[in-house]
Amino acid sequence: MPSLVILDASHNEISAFFGFQPPKNLKEVNFSNNRMSKMKNLSAFSSLSNLQLDHNSFSEISGLEQCGLLYQLSLAHNRISRISGLDNLPLSHLCLRGNRLEKIEGLENLRSLQSLDLSLNRIRSLAGLQNLSLLGSLNLEKNLISEIQECKHIHDLCLLRDMNLLQNPVQEQKDYRLSVIFLLQHLTTLDQQEVTAEEKVSSVNKYDPPMDVVAATNHMTHLVYQLMQPQVLYDSTFPSADCPYPMLVLTGPQGCGKRELAHRLCQDLHEYFGYGICHTTRGPYFGEENGIDYHFVSEEDFENMVLMGKFIQTMQYGGHRFGLTRDAVEEVAKEGLACCLHMELEGVLSLKNSYFEPRYILIIPTSVEKYISNLNDRDLYTQAQIDRAVSRIQLYANTCRQRPGFFDNVIPSDDWKESYPALKKVVTGYLFAEERDDQTSSTFSGLKHLSLSAGQTGTSLDPSDPAYRNYLAKIQAELSLQKNPNELASIRRREQLVREAVLGKSPGVFSQPAKRPNISVQPSAPLQSLITSGQSHPDSPPQAEEIPPQTADPRIPVSQKSSGVEEHRACSAVTAATSARGIVKALDIAAMGSALDTLKEKLENSKSPGAADAEREQKPETGQEQRAPVTSPSSRRRPGSETKPILPPIPTGRKTPARPRSCPSRPSSTTAEEAEAEAEEVEVEVEVEVAEEEEEVEKDDEADVEEESAREET
Ligand SMILES: Nc1ncnc2c1ncn2[C@@H]1O[C@H](COP(=O)(O)OP(=O)(O)OP(=O)(O)O)[C@@H](O)[C@H]1O
Incomplete structure (x- = not known):
């Protein structure tokens, strides 16, 4: 049969393996479920590409070496105890399920293998799979794999998407699934179950958390332990919303000189800085x-301190633990000094979660050779430690590049002594000492004052405390846009326009829609009653005696006059009130035609002696109304803003970079301060003018009413 291409001789009792002349084109052969036990050389079957030999009695794989086109081979449920004779075959699918395999071997050269089924064997390790770079599917169900770490052998198989480890002892390992997903991040199906994105993220967060997650966890841990302790008020460093305790943190890779720089800085600027001593x-x-x-402590003591909530942050470096305690900061703060620290990036990230707002200065080596030589000179580090330190330069550089503003300043440094002047310059800049040498002492006293005031505001979570109000003011100021003098002037102009429109001096935009009814609408009786009484029910025009005295001014609805407080509010809200009046006024009496008579009558009734008395009683309120804008809540002055926050010498510039209000002690903020003062002046000016103009409006209104009444009387 020279033309035979596919031969299916399965489920027979054939014992002879390929006992026939080779058909030239034979490609697929299925001898499954027969009684074959020994393979023979198939080099004559050169076209063979798919061979199924399941459920036979083969104990060894052989005779396939010359099958240069064989891409699919299945020998499931035989007696094979060792994989052999497959070298260099172009196999893409191999099934050896249900054999007696104890280890994976002889597959190293199957570079084309995409799918491998080794289920139902006695395999204990995944070693031997690492070269199968095209492997996409691996079935190892019902084997003896017990260690999650075995997955490391297939960690580099980037195309592996589907793996089955069901019914292996490894399934009983704690966090088995997440661990495997973490080690094999390309998997889309594990144990016949889809791997979700959530699982992938959780696995990464669990086994290789990003630095931010580590920092957040670190911060959370210490915060929780701290909260579990009896609470202590830290006089000097209790967070004050207005002036966070000033700190300076030098960061950079190990041995870059930051420690020496910190010590030197504390020595030179001892009036300002104290060295924060960490525990290790x-x-x-x-x-x-x-x-x-450092405070050198044992592992046990350190752990106890963690449990006692002593730390603000901790980190593990080089197998040792390092941590900054609250007390260490407090020690320095008590002296009236800012705390100067050095720490690794992880420490910085953790500290950034706390309520402290230090300045962070990155000290970064520029020459790796020099850095390595410096580390070697110390004669303290192993090569592995040096390698690690060197590798972290990139980490710092990346952080600096990827997170603009993360560090307040970066100082390149290959020799700490050479870079010290640059650091000092930067720091004195923070202190405002360089530009204002003459004020150095006052800055220092400001610092002392800061400590004190921070102590005073230690209980400032009490809303009655002025510092608390300052906090609100600060938040409010940050939320609202700061207005420059030009903007304020523009606001004034627009307010003026509105006012003129309301007074009828100019046809402002606000008066236009309200004037339309003037032309076309003849008000109905219900409308008249609405105008005169302020009541909304159209069918029941009120009797004259029902009209309360304060509605003598028919243009102002009762709702606005019902109480002094409301009146006050109505007058305070300049724009709202005047524009509302504008609308009422625009429905002018002249346009009301016959309705005027009714109105007149009611007005007269309302001027009864009782009503007049009541009106007189209202006079002080009117006065109050006129004065109201000055103290009006609608004024742009923020509550508590008259109390200037006390400013630290190292302000919170990084977090509030562009706002002159929150960082006036920065060198560049002299002009910012001036601008602020100027803006405030203009603000007050505007308020006073607004108040005066309002007064005028009120007077004009009153004069109008009087004039009208007089006209009517005549
Ligand atoms: N509380 C802390 N949090 C984070 N990192 C810290 C802390 N305390 C110290 N470190 C940092 O841990 C690293 C290891 O500290 P160690 O004192 O062993 O370093 P070193 O070899 O003396 O080098 P260096 O001169 O940079 O301090 C240093 O980079 C140090 O700045």
């Missing part, structure tokens, strides 16, 4: 002193 579990280097460089 590492032993002291030669020359280091307990309580000067």
